[in-house]
Amino acid sequence: MITYLDFEKSIEQIDKEIHEAKAKNDLEEILSLEQNLEKEVTKIFKNLSDYQKLQLARHPSRPYALDYVRGIMEDAYEIHGDRNFRDDEAIVCYIGKINGKKSIIIGEQKGRGTKNKIRRNFGMPHPEGYRKALRVARMAEKFKIPVLFLIDTPGAYPGIGAEERGQSEAIAFNLFELSRMNIKSVSIVIGEGGSGGALAIGVADKFAMMRYSVFSVISPEGCAAILWNDPKKQEQATKAMKITAEDLKELNLIDDVIDEPIMGAHRKKKEAILALKRYFIQSIAELDQMSDEERLEARYQKLISVGAFEEIDEDEEKEEQSTFSAILDKITPEKKEQDETDNENDKESEGTFSVLLDKLPSFDKKEEDPKDNNKEG
Numbered sequence: 062m063i064t065y066l067d068f069e070k071s072i073e074q075i076d077k078e079i080h081e082a083k084a085k086n087d088l089e090e091i092l093s094l095e096q097n098l099e100k101e102v103t104k105i106f107k108n109l110s111d112y113q114k115l116q117l118a119r120h121p122s123r124p125y126a127l128d129y130v131r132g133i134m135e136d137a138y139e140i141h142g143d144r145n146f147r148d149d150e151a152i153v154c155y156i157g158k159i160n161g162k163k164s165i166i167i168g169e170q171k172g173r174g175t176k177n178k179i180r181r182n183f184g185m186p187h188p189e190g191y192r193k194a195l196r197v198a199r200m201a202e203k204f205k206i207p208v209l210f211l212i213d214t215p216g217a218y219p220g221i222g223a224e225e226r227g228q229s230e231a232i233a234f235n236l237f238e239l240s241r242m243n244i245k246s247v248s249i250v251i252g253e254g255g256s257g258g259a260l261a262i263g264v265a266d267k268f269a270m271m272r273y274s275v276f277s278v279i280s281p282e283g284c285a286a287i288l289w290n291d292p293k294k295q296e297q298a299t300k301a302m303k304i305t306a307e308d309l310k311e312l313n314l315i316d317d318v319i320d321e322p323i324m325g326a327h328r329k330k331k332e333a334i335l336a337l338k339r340y341f342i343q344s345i346a347e348l349d350q351m352s353d354e355e356r357l358e359a360r361y362q363k364l365i366s367v368g369a370f371e372e373i374d375e376d377e378e379k380e381e382q383s384t385f386s387a388i389l390d391k392i393t394p395e396k397k398e399q400d401e402t403d404n405e406n407d408k409e410s411e412g413t414f415s416v417l418l419d420k421l422p423s424f425d426k427k428e429e430d431p432k433d434n435n436k437e438g
Contacts, residue, residue, distance in 0.1 A: 063328075066116050068109075071101055072324075106323050112296040114305050115281065117273040118253050122327035124334060126168025126211040129251065130155050132334035133341070134166060140197050146226065149190030151182045151218070152262075154197040156206070160342050165201045167194045167262055168211030171252075185218040188231035191261045195235050202244045207345050210248035210262040215280065217258035232261040239264035240364060243357065245348040247341050249319065250274040250306075251326075266360050267344040269317040270306035271333070273325055276315070277304040314367065 065073040075098045082090040109117075117123070130137055130153070137157035142148040155166045172181030194210075201208045217228055239246070239262075248265035254276035270276060279287075284302060285294040303309070306318040319340050326333030348356055 064120065064122055066113070066120070068105060068113050068116075072098065072105065075101060102324055110296075110300070111305050111308075112281075112299045114273050115275050115299050117325045117327075118275045120325060120327045121173075123252050124326050124330045125173070126153055126166070126170045126213060126251070128330060129211055129334055129337060130166050130168070132331070133159055133338040134164065135159075135161075137166075140200075141193075143189045143192035143196055145192060146189040149182075149187045149193060150180055151184055151186040151214070152190035152194050154193060156197075159209070159338065162345075163204075163206050164209060164341075165197060165206050166209045166211065167197055168209075168251075169214040169258070169262070171213060182218055184214045185216060186214065186258060186261075187218050187220075187223045188226045188228045191217075191231040191235050194262050195238055198239060198242060198244060198246075202242050205244075207245040207348075208247070208265075209341050210246065210265055212248060212250045212254045212259045212263055212276075213252035214255050214258040215253055216255035217261070229257070232257040235261040236264055240360070241357070243353055245345055245356070247344045249337060249340070250276050251337070255280060264364070266348055266356055267317070268315050269319050269340060269344075270309065270315055271319050271326060271337070272306055272321045274306055275304045276306075276309055277302055316363075 063073075063076070075094055079091060079094045079098065082094060124132075134155060134157040137155045140154040140156060151169060153166075153168050153170050156163070157166075158164065169184050169186060170181050171184030172178040198208055200206075217223070217232060219228075246265035247267045247269070248263050249268075250259065250263075250270040252271070252274055254263070254270075254274065256278055259276060279302075281295040281298040281302060281304070282292045284298040286292045288294075288298065303312065306315070309315045310318050317340070319336055321333045321336055322329040351359070
């Protein structure tokens, strides 16, 4: 059963009409409706907003990591556990062959259906999941096997147990180790790339995103709650955060955008899986042409270029500041008004407190009685 999003209502209606026409075996009407459907699809999906792309990235029918494993890997064998605490099923690790070549896939799995979602913890890894991923990556380094990372998580699990077992340390250590590990690696965001949960398996020689995937430091809902104290402003936050594949490619934060079917990977899973497979094979072929030193240096240069900036003269700086102030005034009028109200309230409270202090009686220190100074020698 197809799940339609809010902006796909017109497509849903045409699909129903096509289904009815097929039941009547009206070939002429079917042809006409299919032409209308193609026009409607082009009209909608050529002008998607950032928030609509976020909805597609989170679509419940979108291919997950295991769908890609089954679609591109032959003789797949699962690797379990971090050899320290337990096996975290939010991260799956497989060894097998891709296009006849030994490969390893490490991916985040959200799970379908209530039981599987609970089993996979909704795709939110614990620290032992990241340690499992690192263990398998080290095995790949030892045996010189290329690695494919598949990112799809709302974020690392924020539970008490995860924090007690070193969630932040596990993520940070993965970033450090993967940045210098001598393996040919490709990391791809296949759906939702949330915060450190995505970064922990996102350091690779090649980093790409599916066309309708997102990659962000915080969820748009969380951003809206912090900036405007209103999670419902998630659409506004999504636009401001620049989290889509096209935006991140323009900012040179990713290497490539992998094309997927125009209506999303969930509509034509085989085509999406094939596109990802082609990209991985092509990327490994490019990395094979480089020596280990060249590849590691290229990875290093890519990582340190993130956040690079250039100095500008005073006039340009003033112009930038005025532009930035104008943007802030435009997107945060309610917050600015609230801040001004808070400042006025603070000043009023300070004045009231000063008046109360003035009214308090003063207590002078009494003269000490010499009799009270008899202390033990």
